[in-house]
Amino acid sequence: MTTKVSFTLNGEAVSAEVDSRTLLVEMIRENLGKTGTHVGCDTSQCGACVIHLDGRSVKSCTMLAVQAEGADVATIEGVATNGKLHPMQEAFREHHGLQCGYCTPGMIMSSLDLVKQNPDPDEKQIREWLEGNLCRCTGYQNIVRAVKAGAQAMRADD
Amino acid sequence: MTENGIGAAVRRKEDHRFITGKGQYVDDINRPNQLYAVILRSPLAHGKIKSLETDAAKAAPGVVAVFTGADMAAAGVGGLPCGWGITSSDGSPMAEPGHPPLAVDVVHHVGDQVAVVLAETKAAARDAVELIEVDYDDLPAVASLDAAGAEGAPLVWDDAPGNICFDWEIGDAAATDAAFAKAAQVVSIDIVNNRLIANAMEPRAAIGDYDSGKDEYTLFTTSQNPHVIRMLMGAFVLGIPEHKLRVVSPDVGGGFGSKIFHYAEEAIVTWASKQVDRPVKWTADRSESFISDAHGRDHVSHAELALSEDGEFLGLRVDTRANLGAYLSTFGPAVPTILYATLLAGTYKTPAIHARVRGMFTHTVPVDAYRGAGRPEASYLLERLVDRAAKVTGIDPIELRRRNFIKPDEFPYQTPVALEYDIGDYDAAVDKALELADYDNFAQRREESASRGKLRGVGIATYIEACGIAPSNVAGALGARAGLYEAGTVRVNPTGSVSVFTGSHSHGQGHETTFAQLVTEALGVDFDNVSIVHGDTAKVPFGMGTYGSRSAAVGGVALMNALEKIRTKSRKIAAHLLEASAEDIEFKDGKLTVVGTDRSVAFGDVAMAAYVPHNYPLDTLEPGLEETAFYDPKNFTFPAGCHICEVEIDPDTGVVDVVSFTAADDFGRIINPMIVEGQVHGGVTQGIGQALYEQCVYDDSGQLLSGSMMDYCLPRADNLPNFAVTTNVTPCTHNVLGVKGCGEAGAIGTPPAVINAVVNALSEYKIDDMPMPATPERVWQAIQSATN
Numbered sequence A: 001m002t003t004k005v006s007f008t009l010n011g012e013a014v015s016a017e018v019d020s021r022t023l024l025v026e027m028i029r030e031n032l033g034k035t036g037t038h039v040g041c042d043t044s045q046c047g048a049c050v051i052h053l054d055g056r057s058v059k060s061c062t063m064l065a066v067q068a069e070g071a072d073v074a075t076i077e078g079v080a081t082n083g084k085l086h087p088m089q090e091a092f093r094e095h096h097g098l099q100c101g102y103c104t105p106g107m108i109m110s111s112l113d114l115v116k117q118n119p120d121p122d123e124k125q126i127r128e129w130l131e132g133n134l135c136r137c138t139g140y141q142n143i144v145r146a147v148k149a150g151a152q153a154m155r156a157d158d
Numbered sequence B: 001m002t003e004n005g006i007g008a009a010v011r012r013k014e015d016h017r018f019i020t021g022k023g024q025y026v027d028d029i030n031r032p033n034q035l036y037a038v039i040l041r042s043p044l045a046h047g048k049i050k051s052l053e054t055d056a057a058k059a060a061p062g063v064v065a066v067f068t069g070a071d072m073a074a075a076g077v078g079g080l081p082c083g084w085g086i087t088s089s090d091g092s093p094m095a096e097p098g099h100p101p102l103a104v105d106v107v108h109h110v111g112d113q114v115a116v117v118l119a120e121t122k123a124a125a126r127d128a129v130e131l132i133e134v135d136y137d138d139l140p141a142v143a144s145l146d147a148a149g150a151e152g153a154p155l156v157w158d159d160a161p162g163n164i165c166f167d168w169e170i171g172d173a174a175a176t177d178a179a180f181a182k183a184a185q186v187v188s189i190d191i192v193n194n195r196l197i198a199n200a201m202e203p204r205a206a207i208g209d210y211d212s213g214k215d216e217y218t219l220f221t222t223s224q225n226p227h228v229i230r231m232l233m234g235a236f237v238l239g240i241p242e243h244k245l246r247v248v249s250p251d252v253g254g255g256f257g258s259k260i261f262h263y264a265e266e267a268i269v270t271w272a273s274k275q276v277d278r279p280v281k282w283t284a285d286r287s288e289s290f291i292s293d294a295h296g297r298d299h300v301s302h303a304e305l306a307l308s309e310d311g312e313f314l315g316l317r318v319d320t321r322a323n324l325g326a327y328l329s330t331f332g333p334a335v336p337t338i339l340y341a342t343l344l345a346g347t348y349k350t351p352a353i354h355a356r357v358r359g360m361f362t363h364t365v366p367v368d369a370y371r372g373a374g375r376p377e378a379s380y381l382l383e384r385l386v387d388r389a390a391k392v393t394g395i396d397p398i399e400l401r402r403r404n405f406i407k408p409d410e411f412p413y414q415t416p417v418a419l420e421y422d423i424g425d426y427d428a429a430v431d432k433a434l435e436l437a438d439y440d441n442f443a444q445r446r447e448e449s450a451s452r453g454k455l456r457g458v459g460i461a462t463y464i465e466a467c468g469i470a471p472s473n474v475a476g477a478l479g480a481r482a483g484l485y486e487a488g489t490v491r492v493n494p495t496g497s498v499s500v501f502t503g504s505h506s507h508g509q510g511h512e513t514t515f516a517q518l519v520t521e522a523l524g525v526d527f528d529n530v531s532i533v534h535g536d537t538a539k540v541p542f543g544m545g546t547y548g549s550r551s552a553a554v555g556g557v558a559l560m561n562a563l564e565k566i567r568t569k570s571r572k573i574a575a576h577l578l579e580a581s582a583e584d585i586e587f588k589d590g591k592l593t594v595v596g597t598d599r600s601v602a603f604g605d606v607a608m609a610a611y612v613p614h615n616y617p618l619d620t621l622e623p624g625l626e627e628t629a630f631y632d633p634k635n636f637t638f639p640a641g642c643h644i645c646e647v648e649i650d651p652d653t654g655v656v657d658v659v660s661f662t663a664a665d666d667f668g669r670i671i672n673p674m675i676v677e678g679q680v681h682g683g684v685t686q687g688i689g690q691a692l693y694e695q696c697v698y699d700d701s702g703q704l705l706s707g708s709m710m711d712y713c714l715p716r717a718d719n720l721p722n723f724a725v726t727t728n729v730t731p732c733t734h735n736v737l738g739v740k741g742c743g744e745a746g747a748i749g750t751p752p753a754v755i756n757a758v759v760n761a762l763s764e765y766k767i768d769d770m771p772m773p774a775t776p777e778r779v780w781q782a783i784q785s786a787t788n
């Protein structure tokens, strides 16, 4: 059975006919063609799929597309504005917070929510917050550095 | 140093697409009119397929086709080949069972491919797979080395008695016996190297796309070496000549070895695409990755070290059994032999070494290279043994190591196990590591921990690895069935920008940046005017790919050689334009200048002259500016180093906390220190993972118990400290870059450093062994048995 699901994606109204069992991440990737959000597991463990739903970070593999009806959804593709990188994106590059890049969209989306809730997180808070995001490449050290620097740059921008 | 040249911490070119969500991984690719493949896998470790009923699946909504092993066999599809042959010590070749992409009659491990469903949607394919009815005869299985080697054990393959694939040896047994006969003391250890699963964050995926108009195939695949896949799949499995088969590995989300190998799914989608004349896409679920990606490690060893009165190593004897899984993966047999036992000399002058290695079949997923591949197993065994020797002899572990190190003036050094090390300075690495780790003040920190009720321990390990694989003739003599050179093409475009085509493949290593640094260094071309192309057999002339920390040492050197050809030709063109002699032309700041004059021509003008050859020495020089080099290394490279770990253990819970970790590594000359440091962080983390968290567990019937990320524990951000990383450079003597490779070192030196630290922390309980992973339960149990 298919259902029409509509929501706002990175500020634009979108909709698609999906199976009622379709996961939100599948709709985003397959139906809406936004492939920056990744799938790294099938047990809600890796965080490669993290997006923002109504301003909070969620694992988009862990909810159905129909649950996003009417929501405000943001993915990695919407983070840079008018071709200008967000300070958190800049920080990931500057501090070598990525290698293969597969975990990166989820890491950035998670980190943005962290900074929203805690504008000046210390290293321990960052490590604990990112506990739900796996990275197999970086050993996290440079991700933590990047998040710290990104948060600082965001404070400076405010 | 040229800005953005060799040695600069240049920020990465590739990052922009990844941080904006524009990376293009295989699963991000969709081909028009594509079908989705879902594979039915064996739920049993060993079973005979009595019947396989696919009619209901074929009739299910959205299903286009269902294929089984019988269909592929009837079409003449071959088995997945093994790329390395090992000869047993009695001269017989290894047992080499067939490995059909879809099982025929018998399944040999949980996850073995049984059938494939192609449907219009992934969901439809998934539903239909459930409708396939297979009736199995459940046969007895062996999952562990002990079970496989037991008297009367069920056989994985009838023609491999005792489940032995090969019984191989290296070194001089008689000399080693003689060394033991004169030893003042002998120290021994039993070592298990735990089985691991690579778990690159991107699951494997493949799209087969057959073009019936041209009778050509394209395979998009998550591979570290697309040319190798083209060669293996084209020649051995599907019989497609190279010119009809293009293999593309676009952005790949980490590999760590697990994406080197030619996998069944690649052949299945490519073949199936032709059968239905539509593109066929397959993407693994993580659960599938666990039961179909090649696993790593899984050794059981006994080792003995003979020492003189004053702690000089006299001889080393090692007996290892290595689990190869049910089938031979691409490099499976090479890992516990050539890549392992040849490293048993470590950083030491042990004059006599003998190792016996038995490769054994079990009803488990094939085992192959995982970050370090053989070298972590060697270094773990040796460094645990040396620490134990320190304890037995009462010699300080660092002093004992130093006494036995090969000294800087003793290179080149021929080990008793085939390798000739070219250069190194192991004392210098130890000195750096000790200083950075503030080793001298460890006692104070131990006291401070004790005041909080915690047990603190420090562990040291040195390591050496053989990278830059390999001189092809040597590898060939050792059983390799392919060459191991690398290729690179430099195309200078008419306006002077540069496109590089490299056979190395980047899946996180940052080649698009480091290789561009080489171009900038060699030609003075602006960094932004260089692009690096990799991962497409239609674009890159040839390539053996990226693994074994070989990209800089082999691919980078091939590129340097191609650049040298460009420089030579450019000088000739400039000489013509400047009316000088080519020998008098030098490259300087992006210009070619007549030495000692101010007469020069910009590199871009040289390029333009090559493509618009109006004023050009056409009678002696071809137009155009493009050069290719194939580079076959003269020797392996030998990165080495010293790692120091400090742990704190909570005796009440057994939880081990890594509180500090220091790495001092010698990777030779460094192209981009930022990237190298990142590689070390990642490697160390995987090493800590092996030492403390990761364990692939099969039950006795061959069911994988650690089959998800909820059951297989990967290191997370809050498990780790910041690492202190430094380098000590002795440049490789036999390649123009002086580079050695850095990708695996972290995973090699770390496990013994961590476990030595754990054992050290537990010394008051007289605990002298701790298996990996040192989980809270194991540590707590050990403390309990020691105190009760």
Ligand code: FES
Pocket (backbone or CB within 6 Å): A038, A039, A040, A041, A042, A043, A044, A045, A046, A047, A048, A049, A050, A059, A060, A061, A062
């Ligand atoms: S895909 Fe792994 S948590 Fe969502």
Ligand code: FES
Pocket (backbone or CB within 6 Å): A097, A098, A099, A100, A101, A102, A103, A104, A134, A135, A136, A137, A138, B201, B253, B254, B508
């Ligand atoms: S950068 Fe590869 S998984 Fe994080």
